[in-house]
Amino acid sequence: MTYKFHWEVPLQNLPAFLWGALATLELSGVAVLCGLLIAVAAALARLSRFRVLRGAAATYVEVIRNTPFIVQLFYVYFGLPTIGINLGAFTVAIVALTLNCGAYCTEIIRAGIESIHRGQTEAGLSLGMTSWQVFRYVILMPTLRVVWPPLASQFIATVLGSSVVSQISAEELTYAGSLLESRTYRTFEIFFAITVIYFVMSQVFALVAHLSGRRMFRQAWGQL
Amino acid sequence: MRRLLRSSNVLVGVCLGFVLLACTIPTFAGESTLEQVLKRGKLIVGIGLGAPPFGMYDADKKPTGFDVDLAKLIAEELKVGIEWVDTTSVNRIPYLLTNKVDLTIATFGPTPERAKQIAFTKPYLSWNLVLIGWKKDSGIKSYKDLKGKTVAVTRGTTQDIAITRLAPEAKIVRYEDDPVAMLAFEQKKADVLATAEVVALKKAKDNKDAELKGVVSRSWAAIGVRHGDQDWLNWLNTFMDWHGGQGKFSEFFQKWNGIEMPPALPNW
Numbered sequence: 001m002t003y004k005f006h007w008e009v010p011l012q013n014l015p016a017f018l019w020g021a022l023a024t025l026e027l028s029g030v031a032v033l034c035g036l037l038i039a040v041a042a043a044l045a046r047l048s049r050f051r052v053l054r055g056a057a058a059t060y061v062e063v064i065r066n067t068p069f070i071v072q073l074f075y076v077y078f079g080l081p082t083i084g085i086n087l088g089a090f091t092v093a094i095v096a097l098t099l100n101c102g103a104y105c106t107e108i109i110r111a112g113i114e115s116i117h118r119g120q121t122e123a124g125l126s127l128g129m130t131s132w133q134v135f136r137y138v139i140l141m142p143t144l145r146v147v148w149p150p151l152a153s154q155f156i157a158t159v160l161g162s163s164v165v166s167q168i169s170a171e172e173l174t175y176a177g178s179l180l181e182s183r184t185y186r187t188f189e190i191f192f193a194i195t196v197i198y199f200v201m202s203q204v205f206a207l208v209a210h211l212s213g214r215r216m217f218r219q220a221w222g223q224l
Numbered sequence: 225m226r227r228l229l230r231s232s233n234v235l236v237g238v239c240l241g242f243v244l245l246a247c248t249i250p251t252f253a254g255e256s257t258l259e260q261v262l263k264r265g266k267l268i269v270g271i272g273l274g275a276p277p278f279g280m281y282d283a284d285k286k287p288t289g290f291d292v293d294l295a296k297l298i299a300e301e302l303k304v305g306i307e308w309v310d311t312t313s314v315n316r317i318p319y320l321l322t323n324k325v326d327l328t329i330a331t332f333g334p335t336p337e338r339a340k341q342i343a344f345t346k347p348y349l350s351w352n353l354v355l356i357g358w359k360k361d362s363g364i365k366s367y368k369d370l371k372g373k374t375v376a377v378t379r380g381t382t383q384d385i386a387i388t389r390l391a392p393e394a395k396i397v398r399y400e401d402d403p404v405a406m407l408a409f410e411q412k413k414a415d416v417l418a419t420a421e422v423v424a425l426k427k428a429k430d431n432k433d434a435e436l437k438g439v440v441s442r443s444w445a446a447i448g449v450r451h452g453d454q455d456w457l458n459w460l461n462t463f464m465d466w467h468g469g470q471g472k473f474s475e476f477f478q479k480w481n482g483i484e485m486p487p488a489l490p491n492w
Contacts, residue, residue, distance in 0.1 A: 003321060081411040089397065089413075167404070169379075169397040169413075178314060179398065182380020184342035185317045 010193035022178030035101030043109040064103035093165035111149035152209035256455035272330030333382030347444035355437035356424040357416040366438035375453035376414035422481040
């Protein structure tokens with residue numbers, strides 16, 4: 001006698017799963033976009049002439065990269081009320097995930113910027129480009145083009161890492177699954193359904209990153 | 225497009241692998257668990273050690289608590305040793321279904337929905353679900369006053385199920401385990417916390433700003449076993465009647481909770 005599967009449990013609760021999947025996409029989508037902006041700023045700060053900026057960015061990156069995500073999540077959620085900032089679980093989830101994704105992306109982007117030879121900046125300036133144009137066309141876009149694949153895998157890591165935020169009652173896919181699990185005890189069926197949904201979401205994220213990268217950097221190539 | 229096709233192939237592969245793996249999950253080996261335990265000379269107990277005072281570690285890292293005492297009493301009756309397997313709320317069912325434990329004692333709340341998946345013995349424990357809130361929120365006197373209020377619970381517990389049913393207009397925030405739900409209440413993430421009476425009483429004693437906001441409902445806990453093993457279930461139920469009838473479980477309750485066990489079942 002073997003285990004009898006009851007696939008109707010996840011199937012009947014499909015709306016809850018889809019709602020959870022949307023919440024996960026929203027959460028990780030916002031975190032990835034904001035994290036990318038933070039990462040560009042922090043990478044520039046790490047390479048800045050000013051010691052204070054370098055120190056601040058280095059501290060941010062090292063603190064986040066050397067502590068577990070769940071600890072960061074708990075600090076933002078349970079720690080901030082102590083100093084009078086009491087945010088909702090979903091907001092905290094977005095903030096913590098953004099900070100986390102931002103720190104990892106910072107290192108990726110910094111490595112990319114460092115790979116661009118100084119001479120290229122000088123060449124740009126001597127061609128009469130403004131420093132903004134040099135930053136945009138000579139540094140940023142070529143950097144992003146090179147580091148886009150590692151960034152994309154960081155984005156996927158963010159989608160999957162977002163499963164942890166159910167710990168602070170933020171409602172997303174893992175939350176929807178474990179809530180249903182505790183009501184029905186259909187652990188195998190429910191976690192199987194979640195596995196498939198995460199897999200599909202990661203693939204969709206990878207595809208979007210791939211296509212958007214191709215579109216963005218075709219333009220970058222043209223400018224170069 | 226090729227990329228998309230390749231990833232869908234992988235997905236199909238993953239699904240097939242998972243189904244094949246799951247099909248090999250045995251549920252009942254044929255010989256009764258009772259016989260196996262006696263032959264083996266050892267009872268393998270799935271236990272939840274993250275739920276004081278029911279299951280926890282003592283200073284010597286040894287399991288202790290109400291549930292642990294119960295397991296020891298069962299082993300004593302069977303004249304066998306014990307092997308502890310610490311389980312969490314998510315893995316306790318898979319442990320049972322994959323024959324890794326003989327029974328699970330983890331303050332399981334027996335509900336008809338859950339009983340479709342595993343079998344429960346008669347209950348060994350009953351406790352009151354209460355609300356704890358702040359004295360300054362004088363408007364909240366019982367679960368009927370929770371409209372628009374935020375209630376912290378531990379996700380998927382019988383507390384969660386009861387509050388969801390009884391206070392449909394409350395906003396329920398669900399946390400992974402009891403200590404986190406308590407922390408959320410203390411950090412004002414929720415107006416009230418729904419928890420066991422003994423936990424709430426202790427909190428109200430430690431924190432003078434907090435007070436009990438009434439009983440919500442009565443909950444039970446039972447031992448979980450696999451479906452299809454009637455001999456084992458019968459033995460355990462006989463054990464329950466024998467010791468429950470003699471007030472053994474009320475004694476355990478008093479010992480670990482410091483209060484009297486609320487009356488629950490007619491035969492107790």
